[in-house]
Amino acid sequence: MAGIKVRNITFKYPDSEAPVLKNISFDIRPASWTAIIGHNGSGKSTLARLIDGLLIPTTGSIEIDGVRVDETTLGIIHQQIGFVFQNPENQFVGATVADDVAFGLENRQIAPKEMEKRIDSALEMVGMTKYKDVEPINLSGGQKQRVALAGILALMPEVIILDEATSMLDPLARKEILTLLKKLKDEQNISIISITHDLNEIELADNTIVINNAQIVKDGPTADVLKNKKLLTEIGVGIPVSQQLQSLLAARGINLPNKYLNLEELKYWLSQQLQ
Numbered sequence: 001m002a003g004i005k006v007r008n009i010t011f012k013y014p015d016s017e018a019p020v021l022k023n024i025s026f027d028i029r030p031a032s033w034t035a036i037i038g039h040n041g042s043g044k045s046t047l048a049r050l051i052d053g054l055l056i057p058t059t060g061s062i063e064i065d066g067v068r069v070d071e072t073t074l075g076i077i078h079q080q081i082g083f084v085f086q087n088p089e090n091q092f093v094g095a096t097v098a099d100d101v102a103f104g105l106e107n108r109q110i111a112p113k114e115m116e117k118r119i120d121s122a123l124e125m126v127g128m129t130k131y132k133d134v135e136p137i138n139l140s141g142g143q144k145q146r147v148a149l150a151g152i153l154a155l156m157p158e159v160i161i162l163d164e165a166t167s168m169l170d171p172l173a174r175k176e177i178l179t180l181l182k183k184l185k186d187e188q189n190i191s192i193i194s195i196t197h198d199l200n201e202i203e204l205a206d207n208t209i210v211i212n213n214a215q216i217v218k219d220g221p222t223a224d225v226l227k228n229k230k231l232l233t234e235i236g237v238g239i240p241v242s243q244q245l246q247s248l249l250a251a252r253g254i255n256l257p258n259k260y261l262n263l264e265e266l267k268y269w270l271s272q273q274l275q
Ligand SMILES: Nc1ncnc2c1ncn2[C@@H]1O[C@H](COP(=O)(O)OP(=O)(O)OP(=O)(O)O)[C@@H](O)[C@H]1O
Pocket: 013, 014, 015, 016, 020, 038, 039, 040, 041, 042, 043, 044, 045, 046, 047
C-alpha cells in the first residue's frame, strides 16, 4: 500500500513568471481518498502531474511508498500510479476498446492469458463489457472515460489520480464510477486522489486539500472543509445543499447533530425526527 509524502515543493513552469506552487507539504495515507480543490488555475493539475512524475519539482521532494519521484524512478512510480485525465480523447491508443485496455498490459509484458482476464475484469468493473470490440472513436465521452479508467484498473495501481475525470460523465455514470472507486479503496486498499469541483465527489474523500494562490490554505478531514462555508465560497466550489438546509433548519430553531451530514444522512436524520 502506497503512502505519499510531499515536502516543501515549489514549482515554476519555464515560461511562468511566478511559481505556480509554493512550499507545498502534505501526507497521503495509504488506502485513503484525498480531494484536491481550488479555483481554476490554482495549480491542482500541476500538483497531480508532479506526484505522477510528469513534472519534476523546482525544489522539494515527493516520495511514493518511500521512493523519491525523479527522472530515474519513473518506471517504479508509474507501476504504482494510474492517472485518469479530464479529456479521454487524449488517452486512446488502441483500435478497439479491448486493444486500448491491453496497451498498458502489453507494455508490462503480462502473459496473454492473464492479460485477457484483466481486460475482461476491468471492462466489467466499468460496465463496458459489451463494447469490447468497438472502436473507441465511436464511443460517447462518458463511455471513453470509462474505458480510460478500465485501462488504468487493468494495471492494478496502488494509487489512482483522477484529474476532473468524472466531469464529462452524466450524473448516473458519475455516481457509478465514484461508487466503484470507493469500493476499490475500501476492498483493495487503493488510494484515490481526485481533483474536482464536484461536491458529491469531494464528499467521498476522507481528506481534502484546498489550494489557493499557489499554496495550501487547508488540509484536513473533508467534513471540516465542507462545513467551512466561507472557504468554499471563496474558492468557488459552492455550499453543499445539505449545509444550506442545515442553516435554514437551524434558523428555525431545529438543532442538528454537531457534525457534517451529507444530503442522504440529513434526509435520514429528518425522517427519524418526524416519526
Ligand atoms: N505548460 C504550462 N506552461 C506554463 N504555465 C502553465 C502550464 N500549465 C499550466 N500553467 C499555468 O499554471 C497555473 C496552474 O495551472 P493548473 O492547470 O495546474 O491549474 P488547475 O488548478 O488545475 O486549474 P483548473 O481548475 O482550471 O483545471 C495556471 O496559471 C496555468 O496557466
